[in-house]
Every structure is written in C-alpha cells, then in structure tokens.
Amino acid sequence: xxxxxxxxxxxxxxxxxxxxxxxxxxxxxxxxxxxxxxxxxxxxxxxxxxxxxxxxxxxxxxxxxxxxxxxxxxxxxxxxxxxxxxxxxxxxxxxxxxxxxxxxxxxxxxxxxxxxxxxxxx
Amino acid sequence: xxxxxxxxxxxxxxxxxxxxxxxxxxxxxxxxxxxxxxxxxxxxxxxxxxxxxxxxxxxxxxxxxxxxxxxxxxxxxxxxxxxxxxxxxxxxxxxxxxxxxxxxxxxxxx
Numbered sequence: 047x048x049x050x051x052x053x054x055x056x057x058x059x060x061x062x063x064x065x066x067x068x069x070x071x072x073x074x075x076x077x078x079x080x081x082x083x084x085x086x087x088x089x090x091x092x093x094x095x096x097x098x099x100x101x102x103x104x105x106x107x108x109x110x111x112x113x114x115x116x117x118x119x120x121x122x123x124x125x126x127x128x129x130x131x132x133x134x135x136x137x138x139x140x141x142x143x144x145x146x147x148x149x150x151x152x153x154x155x156x157x158x159x160x161x162x163x164x165x166x167x168x
Numbered sequence: 169x170x171x172x173x174x175x176x177x178x179x180x181x182x183x184x185x186x187x188x189x190x191x192x193x194x195x196x197x198x199x200x201x202x203x204x205x206x207x208x209x210x211x212x213x214x215x216x217x218x219x220x221x222x223x224x225x226x227x228x229x230x231x232x233x234x235x236x237x238x239x240x241x242x243x244x245x246x247x248x249x250x251x252x253x254x255x256x257x258x259x260x261x262x263x264x265x266x267x268x269x270x271x272x273x274x275x276x277x278x
Contacts, residue, residue, distance in 0.1 A: 093257055093272070094269065153204070155206075155214075156216045
C-alpha cells in the first residue's frame with residue numbers, strides 16, 4: 047500500500063523559502079515509470095500543479111510556468127522522499143500543499159499526501 | 169496556462185444523472201488523451217476517479233463515466249447518490265510537460 051507522508055512548517059515569513067518534504071512508503075522515488083508531484087490548493091487559485099521530479103535513466107524536473115524560477119523539486123534516494131522549495135514567497139503562496147504520485151497514468155495522481163496548510167505571514 | 173473552464177455548480181436529485189463539462193483549448197486537450205477527474209469532499213484531499221479521459225481506477229464506482237470531444241471533456245455521474253455531493257475537478261496534460269486544472273464544480277444532491 048503506497049503512502050505519502052508530508053512534513054514541514056505551516057508558517058513562513060514573506061520573502062523567505064517554503065520547504066516541504068514528502069516521504070514515500072510502498073514505492074520508490076527512483077521508479078522508472080512514476081513521477082512525483084507537488085500540487086497546491088487555495089480559494090483564490092484553486093488547484094494548481096507546481097511541478098514534478100521523475101527518473102528515466104536520469105533525473106528530470108518539470109515546473110509550472112507560474113512558479114518557474116522560484117521552485118526546486120528534489121529527490122532524495124537515500125531517504126526515499128522528495129522535497130519542494132519555493133523561494134521568495136508572498137501571501138499569495140498561502141495554500142494547502144499536497145504531494146502526489148503519478149504511477150504512469152499520464153499526469154494523473156492516484157495517491158496524495160495528507161496536505162499541509164502553509165500560511166505566508168509575518 | 170489558463171485554468172480549464174468548469175461550471176461553478178451542478179445539481180440533481182437522487183437517482184438522476186448529471187454531467188459536468190470541462191472546456192479547454194487546443195493547447196490543453198487538443199492533442200492529448202491525458203484528461204483526469206478528481207472528487208473532493210470537504211476537508212479531504214482530492215481523489216482520482218477518472219484518468220486517461222475514460223479510465224476508472226480500481227475501486228471507483230461504475231456510476232462515474234467520462235468522455236472527450238474536441239476541446240471539451242465531460243464527467244457523467246449516473247444514479248446520483250447523496251455521497252456524490254462534493255467538488256469535482258478536471259485536469260489535462262498541457263504543452264511543455266505541464267498540467268492544468270479546472271476551476272472546480274460543486275455538485276449538490278437535492
């Protein structure tokens with residue numbers, strides 16, 4: 047049974063970096079068929095895909111245009127997890143952040159983390 | 169990319185069928201068959217109910233079906249039940265290996 051367990055702070059100050067981690071059990075971040083994603087949800091922006099990391103003989107990262115330049119998604123094979131870093135946050139980045147697995151269904155997420163409410167406020 | 173367009177709300181009586189539309193552009197739907205649908209109950213995370221335009225994951229009720237024609241995808245819920253009351257979101261693979269979501273549709277069971 048695949049599970050994703052998120053961790054990270056729920057409060058970040060403006061201009062600082064949002065950092066979240068998603069620990070994987072029952073699957074591997076190095077899977078050659080899956081992809082590991084970050085998605086966020088807010089009342090103002092709805093559901094928004096942020097990016098993904100995937101391994102296909104080498105590592106690839108793909109990011110949404112809306113956050114490109116501020117976002118880094120990194121795999122950690124030693125801990126079987128992946129992380130999200132979002133730099134220079136503003137109150138508009140306040141949202142529930144989810145990690146999600148695409149097992150090779152064409153950017154469809156069958157397993158989601160529990161969600162982390164991140165508030166950007168001083 | 170712009171979000172896909174969904175109606176804000178759809179309602180129906182128990183036992184009825186309802187259809188939720190999801191409209192995009194040729195850069196979203198046009199050349200891809202990677203449309204997904206999610207169900208989200210209040211306070212919970214989204215649940216995948218359709219992938220690859222028409223496919224249901226194991227365990228998802230056959231009352232959920234979906235299709236796509238041109239730049240519009242549709243989700244149909246047959247035999248509407250009280251537990252179907254939730255928010256529903258479509259998503260589609262888009263250009264440059266990105267993903268776009270719809271704005272969501274609130275389904276109310278009357």
